[in-house]
Amino acid sequence: YVNNINTHEGGTHLTGFRRGLTNTLKKYADGSGMLDKLKFDISGDDFREGLTAVVSVKVAEPQFQGQTKTKLGNAEVSAPVSQAVSDMLEAYLEENPNDAKTIVQKVILAAQARHAARKAREMVQRKTVMGGSGLPGKLADCAEKDPALCELFLVEGDSAGVSAKQGRDRMFQAIMPLRGKILNVEKAMQHKIFDNEEIKNIYTALGVTVGTEEDERALNLAKLRYHKIVIMCDADVDGSHIETLILTFLFRHMKDLIESGYVYIATPPLYQVKKGSRSIYAWNDDERDRLIAEFRGKSGSDSGIHVQRYKGLGEMNAEQLWETTLNPENRTLRQVTIENAAGADHVFSMLMGDDVPPRRKFIEDNAKYANIDA
Numbered sequence: 526y527v528n529n530i531n532t533h534e535g536g537t538h539l540t541g542f543r544r545g546l547t548n549t550l551k552k553y554a555d556g557s558g559m560l561d562k563l564k565f566d567i568s569g570d571d572f573r574e575g576l577t578a579v580v581s582v583k584v585a586e587p588q589f590q591g592q593t594k595t596k597l598g599n600a601e602v603s604a605p606v607s608q609a610v611s612d613m614l615e616a617y618l619e620e621n622p623n624d625a626k627t628i629v630q631k632v633i634l635a636a637q638a639r640h641a642a643r644k645a646r647e648m649v650q651r652k653t654v655m656g657g658s659g660l661p662g663k664l665a666d667c668a669e670k671d672p673a674l675c676e677l678f679l680v681e682g683d684s685a686g687v688s689a690k691q692g693r694d695r696m697f698q699a700i701m702p703l704r705g706k707i708l709n710v711e712k713a714m715q716h717k718i719f720d721n722e723e724i725k726n727i728y729t730a731l732g733v734t735v736g737t738e739e740d741e742r743a744l745n746l747a748k749l750r751y752h753k754i755v756i757m758c759d760a761d762v763d764g765s766h767i768e769t770l771i772l773t774f775l776f777r778h779m780k781d782l783i784e785s786g787y788v789y790i791a792t793p794p795l796y797q798v799k800k801g802s803r804s805i806y807a808w809n810d811d812e813r814d815r816l817i818a819e820f821r822g823k824s825g826s827d828s829g830i831h832v833q834r835y836k837g838l839g840e841m842n843a844e845q846l847w848e849t850t851l852n853p854e855n856r857t858l859r860q861v862t863i864e865n866a867a868g869a870d871h872v873f874s875m876l877m878g879d880d881v882p883p884r885r886k887f888i889e890d891n892a893k894y895a896n897i898d899a
Contacts, residue, residue, distance in 0.1 A: 557625075574639075679771060794850075
């Protein structure tokens, strides 16, 4: 803040704050000897990782810059802010050695995680650029090479993956089975994410890498192999959970795919209602009940009516899976979009994060709307 104006683009006051914080902590850490055994450098980001701070200054004649004029440009502000932060922080560290030790340990942990994450990203990068021979063994690729015409289905479970591989159109549809529930990236440290085998396989199958000329952490879509990435999970509660885990990963680490309109969710049916030679699929309980009533007709009899509930994609044979979920002529795909990024960020943090009370409140507030799958 400058004169109570929110300077969300930053400016010289934030530059001074960062300099004062980093220099003071580094000086203390070097003097403590705790960094002596580290085999790599500590960066300024490591000192600030996870930190939340409010910086407010009063400036007689502020000069604002930036696109929205919310970035402070006064060069003379940086040094006093840096000095003030340095003086107060230095005194605190000397007076509170236990806290100071904890802070330095946190910095070391952040540096180790950053270093491990970079190595893991480089492994993902190297594995991806290997080309065709480096594709995951479980991926059943398609013949088409034009990404605009190609579809990749991320399928829950190996058994469903077998049916999907048999039922797909091999010309333009690729199948990638996922074993069980993928890592919850909302709770995992970054280097653990890039070290996860299923996640590495997704990167490799898609052909995307981490790092561009402008940003070493940005997603690079230059060699993306599919312009339709379809999440295909069971229609039950467990399937919804796995779907949410995949969406959490895509939102946190492949948001560009969503923003480019490449991510979809398949809608497999929940029921098959049969009578005689007629067979119709239902996607929810209401549709099932309507079909049963239709088959009863004027007689009102359930005789000859058979209802099959699909507990999982693996219960469908290849022909049924093609007919209901894979065939572009019949299927329904829901495109994933981000209408409110801040709202989506909050929901993923609340549903998938470490903080339990907000999730408990959400469940209590919405329990009456739940459809119990039992």
